[in-house]
Amino acid sequence: MAADQLLDGECQVWWARPDQVSDDLLLAAVPEAEQRRAGRYRQRLDRQRSLTGAWLLRTAVAAITGDRPSEVLLDRTCADCGQQHGRPRLPASVGVEVSVSHAGDRVAVALTRLGEVGVDVEFAPLPGHFDHELAENILSPRELSIVERSGDPGADFRRLWVRKEALLKATGHGLRMPMSRIEVSPAADPPALVAWPLDIPVDQVRLATLDPGPRHHAAVAVLTGATMTVRELDAALLL
Structure with missing residues (x-):
């Protein structure tokens, strides 16, 4: 089974390190607006985590849809203020729910067709x-x-x-x-x-x-009553 094949009863969780992706790949995949948002972090590691999360989300979705990562349509409208810093959502036609989290040396992206999803590390x-x-x-x-x-x-x-x-x-x-x-x-x-x-x-x-590795803890939640299989994958498969 191809790593990028998202099955109906599955939740995929992709893992990356903040230093795993070259700057060239990050900047090619992540639109300027998201680069600016990452640039608001004061610490370089925080900026790198944010950019890597944006890259990982777009690249994992693109592997399913066949789009280029930079062309993946994401809506981050905040439910409270309407600004573009809320939870990421794909167009309904894609049929995939997504979530992003990052902490320490780990960046996580969860994707599933089962229902709304949240991942935390x-x-x-x-x-x-x-x-x-x-x-x-x-x-x-x-x-x-x-x-x-x-x-x-x-x-x-x-x-x-x-x-x-x-x-x-x-x-x-x-x-x-x-x-x-x-x-x-x-x-x-x-x-x-x-x-x-x-x-x-x-x-x-x-x-x-989830299994994020030493000194990290992580979990994923999906709003569904169906049986769920979780598959954890390394971002190296997307490079």
């Missing part, structure tokens, strides 16, 4: 550290109690954190909904949505843990 600069104050804001009391009793509360907290981030990216709520109002399965269990205040039934949501 987080970097752990201090692998054994547990930020209890942050956890209190993100976890429900039940989740926090379980994490506090864990042998590695820092890692377990981050596993739950990326699940919730992925869910809110899939729904489009982002930071507008407190993550403590969402409950997911314990870190040691298969990832699943347990409860949230939205009208979408929990059995119409799929969650999966």
Whole structure:
């Protein structure tokens, strides 16, 4: 099966490093408006992550549609202010939902035909550290109690954190909904949505843990009741 073939019951997750793609390829694929948006970051690594995410999204979609990466039509209209910095969307005729995330040394792009998708990756600069104050804001009391009793509360907290981030990216709520109002399965269990205040039934949501590599945690969420297969791929296949 070709790496770029997106199956109906599949969620593809492409992984890249911020230094994996040459500047020539990045600038050829990424339109000037997106280059300018990346240029607003102060740190060079942040700019590189943003550009690589834009390249990876466009190149992965182009591999499916047959378009040139620079010609892929993306709408980033923000639902709140109307500016072009919102979640990326493809034309409805393409039939593919997408999501982008980047942190540390990893850039992720998720694509699926199953339903709206959210992917999240987080970097752990201090692998054994547990930020209890942050956890209190993100976890429900039940989740926090379980994490506090864990042998590695820092890692377990981050596993739950990326699940919730992925869910809110899939729904489009982002930071507008407190993550403590969402409950997911314990870190040691298969990832699943347990409860949230939205009208979408929990059995119409799929969650999966991803493998971004050492010192990173990642998850993907898709709003679907169908069986979902996740396939993780390296951006080297697109070069």
